[in-house]
Amino acid sequence: MHPFPVPRRTTVRRTASLAVLFAAASLQGCGGGSDGASAPAPSPAPVLSAADACAALKGVAINASDISLPTTGANVSDATLVAPSGSGTTAVGEYCKLTGSIAPVDKTAPPIQFSLVLPTTWNGKAMHLMGGGYDGSVVQGSGNVPGAAGLATPLARGYAAFGSDSGHTGSAAEASFALNDEALENYLGDQLRKTRDVAMKLIQQRYGSAPKRTYSAGGSGGGREALYVADRWPELYDGVISYYPAWSLTAMLTNYVRGSQALGAAGAWSNANKQKLLTNAVIAACDTLDGAADGVIGNVAACHFDPQTLRCPGGADTGDSCLSDAQITGFTAAYATGTSFPYALANGTNSYPAYNIFNGGVIPAMGTAAPATPSATNMPFATYIGESFAKYWVYQDASYNPFLFDLNANGFVQQREKYISSRQDVNPNLTPFASKGGKVIVVHGLADPLIPSASSEEFYHRAVTAMGANAVAASIRFYEVPGYGHGSGAYNVRYDSLAALENWVENGVAPAGQVAADANAASNGRTRPLCDYPAWPKYNGSGDINAAASYTCTN
Template identity: 40%
Template sequence: MFRAFRLLSSDVFLIRALLAVIALAAFSHAHAAAYVTKHCDDLEGKTVPASIIGLPTRGATIVSAWVVKAAAPGNRNGEYCRITGFIKALLDTTPDIRFEVNLPSRWNGRALQMGGGGYNGTIVSGTEPMSFAPDSTPLARGYATFGSDSGHVGNSGRADFAVNDEAIINFGFGHLKKTRDVALALIQMGYGRAPEKTYFAGGSTGGREGFTVIERFPNDYDGVIANAPAINFSGVRLMGVLVGQASYAKPGGFVGLAQQRRVFETVVRECDRLDGAADGIVSNVEACRKLEPQIIASLRCANGQRPSLRDSCLSDAQIDTLETLRDGVSLPYPLAYDVDTYPGYNVFQGVDFSGTLGLGDSPTLLNPPTFAANGYLFAQGDAYVRYFVTRDLAFNSLTLDLDNPGRFRQRLTTLAYTVGAMNPDFSAFIAHGGKLIAMHGLADEVISPNQTIAFYHGLIDRYGQDSVDSFMRLYMVPGFQHGNGVFVPAWDELGALDEWVSKGVAPETLIGSDIAPATNGRTRPICRYPNYPRYLGHGNINVAANFRCVEP
């Protein structure tokens, strides 16, 4: 039977008040959406004063503002107000920061700053899908989005902007704060209120930028997504210099494409099944690491001699180059935050260095070195030495003694503070209630996943496992390289972050759908570190439900 009851007058008052709040909120959202559409064009030519930007500038100017209709050709974002402009640098000789802000008509009350890649140099429009979430854009989901070019034009990999000190500061961290403050001012103008939540998301350089905003501007962001973060920027560039020196300053040190491919194929043959599945993915990296001595032995040419033209074994000099890449950088002096190492790569645990971001295809050193001929790591390291460190375009990076850099030592340390995110102090971000989701491929050939793991362990040493679990999730993905690989995950990181920040639902095991062309559509668990996905031994090998996250 149902029990009858009657409302008290206080209950009626409470319900009426609640309904009024709901109605007011609905009216407010509809009014804000209508206002941003109706008055979008009015923003053109407006300025944002320097006084409300948290770092020194000469203010911002809106160059254009117009409504992009939902039915506009090629638009997948619904109706929105698109705003472009620039933030004036302090010096006339410094490039301005160009930015874009997008205000959707159907706003969800949240803002998302999107990070760049490489040396940036092109405006992050905020209209594209996030990496690893190709089916929708944050703008279409109702996020006000924004990004910038980080304060210079051109992403050639030559880093010529670094001859300007203010431009280096903007690239390192300044553009993040400046763009964020201008964007929030425009959001306030457009909707009449500030965002309820503000997030940051990026990968590689954008991943470094994610850690940077946590460390430098912790109260500005409620949540951060940082994929393959280049947090130890100086470390990875010096790693490239060491690899170049091993490849080109020592006779026979260059590892050719045939040998690069043989290393990968040998590792897969030896380690693929260590997770219970023959699927081309080295998932149990730690078990594979124990097989490293026998893998190297099987790769080495007889008596360590140089290989003939008809085989792909590796000489002693070539093995030394790969072991340099595996061992990383160890300096006899500290850089920023007392960091004196850069952990090496999983060379003998499933990284394929024969791709476009690998070790290159030529034993002949070009001047300047190129990605295709001399390898991504060395070409970037060489540019770093010439433009950032020595500012001498004729300098030969093969001659730089990293153990004794002489007059360049202080410069290396200064740069590591300016462009890098190795500050282990997350206390303000923790106090703010911020959340961080970080992801990295265990087969990354550009940014060492072992640096991300080392930083994570440093946070645990500093704050304890329970505290770190309260604000951070780390996902290490087997088979995933730097945007490519034998497994490339598609998953909803932004949804997971918003659920955690807004509803307190912390992400655990997630599901990734493979978007690698050869294996498109297969699924795997995306496991919290240190776990990896292990096949249960039965069921469809392409279905995540037949795997479990287990400790290595």
């Protein structure tokens, strides 16, 4: 149940559908004629130009009764016809750009701000684009799916596309908005359905029909959101693109708090030089395990680096050429251990995995200052993200000290963690979605410094357990990419996942032989095969080291 009151449905005036906007002009009087002559046939309704059709959407109001979850209605504040632009893969045709808001029930809660783009030449499909972090800024419908830099956006392909700010405005790294219950509930998941419902009403109004296909796409927190809609409303979506998803977000944020506490111990934090020292040592030890000396660790499973080889003599900190005992302990406790829960969360999670810090060469973002409270963005990523979780989500107390957070402290923590998990986390059992033909593509970098790739591995294994191997093979593709971080990295993925998803959903052609290019400017156009998990790309020993054809997916 929601912690804010559910209102009586409110009726809000709504502009008539564009398809019937001018119908009144064609109506003729019935009867009333003294000669009894038949009334003339009605004139056909005029066809609106793209400019007029776009302009007619400005000021349109959506009834609260047309939105599945509690609101007090929605309104389009602006509608602008945007001329064609760009060329080649960046070319975008003419479209109508809508902005608007969805009004809250609680008058003290912020509205959900949304963006919707409606191409003049529509392909009959819709794309729900997701945010990231704690959201806080409007996801523009004109944006792209993750991992597709330089490739055509959904809008450029003819999609009606939409996104929102998730129901609050602010930094994606700070969550004080959660002090308002409705704002928190919107972020946890409600805003996704509300935004979708409003977008569908406006798409219907503009084109006179609903989309024949609806997809979702996002990365990180947006990767969670993309999977979330398939989990919670499987009948409404047809396919999902999810990059490095924070699908078990409650456990992830809890792990951030615990990791920050570990790095906050005396002498445990390491500066940038020491971080680089460890990264370079791991890469030097494991780079060639995949057969290619290219600065990318491909065979992560075979890499086992012992940080003790970098220990300062005697264990004390003697400079940037070695690691002290406290720093090795900090790295290990914060990033190489993971978190075990004394109870299971609502989605069945009872632990959170470690990072590939000693086998993938990835150092989670540690910033330039040691953890402290109040936190700042120059501290470890886990510190300022985790602090917001402990303060605003769990305790809902801006004065709370996150370094006192303890999973075993009291029943209140368990109660809040389980409730938050029940609202925001994804259940890996996507049977209803798969049974209706829904498809999922998950991409995760083996050098991700923010969300460990083992988290997506857990999602995949739990999906197999719950759904069966055959069902997963028919509905989910999971690719781990060596050298790929959190949307960047030594190998920065450029992959047309949308084309692959469309072909799978619409034509029944499952992805096979997929290839990802490296979007880094200095990559020399290198490519690698995307290997179905758990396979990884092994260099064949001959051929162009930058060509996917020189690699074989190997278990």
